[in-house]
Amino acid sequence: xxxxxxxxxxxxxxxxxxxxxxxxxxxxxxxxxxxxxxxxxxxxxxxxxxxxxxxxxxxxxxxxxxxxxxxxxxxxxxxxxxxxxxxxxxxxxxxxxxxxxxxxxxxxxxxxxxxxxxxxxxxxxxxxxxxxxxxxxxxxxxxxxxxxxxxxxxxxxxxxxxxxxxxxxxxxxxxxxxxxxxxxxxxxxxxxxxxxxxxxxxxxxxxxxxxxxxxxxxxxxxxxxxxxxxxxxxxxxxxxxxxx
Numbered sequence: 001x002x003x004x005x006x007x008x009x010x011x012x013x014x015x016x017x018x019x020x021x022x023x024x025x026x027x028x029x030x031x032x033x034x035x036x037x038x039x040x041x042x043x044x045x046x047x048x049x050x051x052x053x054x055x056x057x058x059x060x061x062x063x064x065x066x067x068x069x070x071x072x073x074x075x076x077x078x079x080x081x082x083x084x085x086x087x088x089x090x091x092x093x094x095x096x097x098x099x100x101x102x103x104x105x106x107x108x109x110x111x112x113x114x115x116x117x118x119x120x121x122x123x124x125x126x127x128x129x130x131x132x133x134x135x136x137x138x139x140x141x142x143x144x145x146x147x148x149x150x151x152x153x154x155x156x157x158x159x160x161x162x163x164x165x166x167x168x169x170x171x172x173x174x175x176x177x178x179x180x181x182x183x184x185x186x187x188x189x190x191x192x193x194x195x196x197x198x199x200x201x202x203x204x205x206x207x208x209x210x211x212x213x214x215x216x217x218x219x220x221x222x223x224x225x226x227x228x229x230x231x232x233x234x235x236x237x238x239x240x241x242x243x244x
């Protein structure tokens with residue numbers, strides 16, 4: 001793979017957000033000394049590119065690891081909290097890195113494992129599958145017939161507390177018809193019925209005494225003495241006396 005060194009160096013140090021940063025110790029193989037040593041470097045992960053610098057304030061990276069076609073795994077080493085970046089190609093170089101602690105090691109392994117385009121391709125494929133299933137489910141819900149509201153209306157009418165008030169039957173008080181419905185007005189006034197019209201008050205009962213009997217003092221023909229009996233005493237026959 002050919003990379004433009006100037007463009008890569010600019011991308012490593014520009015203000016674009018990094019996916020993960022931190023100090024790691026990088027193992028260095030010394031073939032002429034037949035030994036192994038570790039160098040502390042500042043690592044910056046951006047996308048699938050892992051840069052490492054000599055110091056945190058350095059303006060130019062010392063090296064670059066392209067995280068494609070590789071696996072990140074824990075490894076057994078003399079140093080604790082070590083992990084390795086191994087490539088699939090035979091004879092490719094493996095990068096052995098050591099973190100400062102367990103939490104830092106797990107965070108680096110997680111970030112590096114998700115950095116490749118292969119991983120992103122798998123994620124996009126899974127998200128597309130979930131989106132397709134969600135669209136099918138939504139389409140099925142829209143095609144299903146909506147439940148009729150008649151059942152809700154029936155439940156509403158079956159509830160006694162929600163039914164309209166029924167008018168009470170007409171009662172008699174002192175021989176006069178009265179309205180017991182709460183929507184009517186006392187005193188014989190009319191009240192609206194359910195059809196929007198006006199309901200007439202009940203007719204008044206016949207008078208207990210006829211005009212002939214009041215004038216002559218004799219009972220009218222066809223009426224019994226009990227029906228002609230007046231509830232007003234004779235001495236208070238005058239209205240003013242009755243009022244007093």
